[in-house]
Amino acid sequence: MGWEDELFAVFDDLEGQASALYAADRTAEVADRSRAEYQQVSLASRLMASAGSTLTLVVRGIGPVAGTVERVADGWLLLASGEHDWVVHLGAVSTVEGASVRSVPEVAWSPLTRLGLASALRRIAEAGERCVLHLVDGTRHDGALRRVGADFCELVEGDRRTVLVAFSALAAAQSRPA
CATH class of the missing domain: 2.30.30.100 (SH3 type barrels.)
Structure with a gap:
């Protein structure tokens, strides 16, 4: 495997990690917003x-x-x-x-x-x-x-x-x- 392939593999790995972090952050944000909105329900x-x-x-x-x-x-x-x-x-x-x-x-x-x-x-x-x-x-x-x-x-x-x-x-x- 050439250095370009290794570089692209590193970028793919970083992109996967960034996507996973975004998804986890988004899930927590949606849960927080859901709790905040439910506070308005009487x-x-x-x-x-x-x-x-x-x-x-x-x-x-x-x-x-x-x-x-x-x-x-x-x-x-x-x-x-x-x-x-x-x-x-x-x-x-x-x-x-x-x-x-x-x-x-x-x-x-x-x-x-x-x-x-x-x-x-x-x-x-x-x-x-x-x-x-x-x-x-x-x-x-x-x-x-x-x-x-x-x-x-x-x-x-x-x-x-x-x-x-x-x-x-x-x-x-x-x-x-x-």
Whole structure:
């Protein structure tokens, strides 16, 4: 083998090493970018991708609640579960089973999904439906929602007793059939 062949063999070897280093560096960069991008994924965006699916949520103060995700919005979701619908405060969700592996970024959400928990509770109040408010500490209040403020709701229980419930303490509102 002549000196030219040996030189080309050295260049080929160096080029192979450079390609291997680039590939290893690229793999690490892609993994870093993937981790960085996933930091932007919220629980709500994963739940939004699960709309129409049956999930099991563990909700603080209640325990497991299973049902079909009907709607996801800013800070809450609507879960259909047999005769009862649940308006679940996302801040009270501990775990979710059965969620889609995908997510829907918030920029792709409908403007209606920007409506907060107060909007969902106002709909219940306006309909005059009876409901049970489940709190994160495990207590329950059964009655009819009358008014909804900025960060609380007003529930009238059976004996006309009025209870104000702070949204920060609310785990979920469960509908009661008439």
